[in-house]
Amino acid sequence: MQKVAVIGAGTMGNGIAHVFAQNGFTVHLIDVAQPALDKALDTIVRNLNRQLAKEIITEDVKQSTIANLHTFTDMAAGVKGVELVVEAATENVDLKLRIFRDLDQHTAPGTILATNTSSISITKIAAATSRPGKVIGMHFMNPVPVMKLVEIINGYATEPDVTAAVRELSLKLGKVPCIVNDYPGFVANRILMPMINEAIIALYEGVAGVESIDTVMKLGMAHPMGPLQLADFIGLDVCLSILRVLHDGLGQPKYAPCPLLVNMVTAGHLGVKSGKGFYKYEGAGKDLVVSDRFRQ
Numbered sequence: 001m002q003k004v005a006v007i008g009a010g011t012m013g014n015g016i017a018h019v020f021a022q023n024g025f026t027v028h029l030i031d032v033a034q035p036a037l038d039k040a041l042d043t044i045v046r047n048l049n050r051q052l053a054k055e056i057i058t059e060d061v062k063q064s065t066i067a068n069l070h071t072f073t074d075m076a077a078g079v080k081g082v083e084l085v086v087e088a089a090t091e092n093v094d095l096k097l098r099i100f101r102d103l104d105q106h107t108a109p110g111t112i113l114a115t116n117t118s119s120i121s122i123t124k125i126a127a128a129t130s131r132p133g134k135v136i137g138m139h140f141m142n143p144v145p146v147m148k149l150v151e152i153i154n155g156y157a158t159e160p161d162v163t164a165a166v167r168e169l170s171l172k173l174g175k176v177p178c179i180v181n182d183y184p185g186f187v188a189n190r191i192l193m194p195m196i197n198e199a200i201i202a203l204y205e206g207v208a209g210v211e212s213i214d215t216v217m218k219l220g221m222a223h224p225m226g227p228l229q230l231a232d233f234i235g236l237d238v239c240l241s242i243l244r245v246l247h248d249g250l251g252q253p254k255y256a257p258c259p260l261l262v263n264m265v266t267a268g269h270l271g272v273k274s275g276k277g278f279y280k281y282e283g284a285g286k287d288l289v290v291s292d293r294f295r296q
């Protein structure tokens, strides 16, 4: 496999394109928005410069990575002749179904179609195509050039040789693949999101304050970041939407989102991206400062 396409040039798409290009693949990075493509290339060059400064890569690798990247706003042109597509467009089920229907039309029947979705059923996405056996989840973690894990998700119909090929490919990218089956939240979010929800419930019930909850988990469990800070980083709207997928898909009350999380999202307090969450990020400098709402 030598030529791949990445659909969506946002947070995840630029990272995925970066690791493929750095490992010698020709990458067609596709987005509907030219500004997103321009921003992605800027981000990749900035991240390559950081890797260079830390002596993780050489100047030659930086130059070959940049040379391996090609951008497209037209999907049909961008996916022509590729052997693998990794879709990392906005997390919206209708959009992804449409993209996969189009990919099915514009790629050769043997092309593997992977999705980086965090929460949408791989089996459902696969059913939108005429080749469900060739559809698979390839769930990278943010930031992609740094995080080692790739959660590989088998849809109900994914063919074993497709799983084997994607596993092999992940190893070539220097990642550690873990193969899981397609149930709501897969493994990463099925375990992470209830933990984050439980931390929010502990805050809501007055068990402890924001800093205490995060410090217990950081120092007591050796987590690099407390669950409330991590929720702010992921985006509280994203956490809420994944909890809803777990709650709807598994039908158990233990996955019900905490009312405090629902209120915060309704109020537009979404974490880092909105400047306010459990911590405040506007004008807060480098130190973590608990939001006024949660000061004890």
Ligand SMILES: NC(=O)c1ccc[n+]([C@@H]2O[C@H](COP(=O)([O-])OP(=O)(O)OC[C@H]3O[C@@H](n4cnc5c(N)ncnc54)[C@H](O)[C@@H]3O)[C@@H](O)[C@H]2O)c1
Residues within 6 Å of the ligand: 007, 008, 009, 010, 011, 012, 013, 030, 031, 032, 033, 036, 087, 088, 089, 090, 091, 092, 095, 099, 116, 117, 118, 119, 139, 140, 141, 142, 234
């Ligand atoms: N952000 C994370 O931490 C994270 C982690 C793991 C997985 N994911 C998943 O990765 C995917 C992308 O997330 P993101 O955070 O990078 O989103 P993002 O909003 O940063 O980027 C999405 C990009 O998709 C583009 N796009 C929208 N419709 C398109 C189309 N029809 N064709 C091509 N491009 C299109 C948008 O212009 C945008 O640039 C989602 O499925 C998300 O669930 C995100």
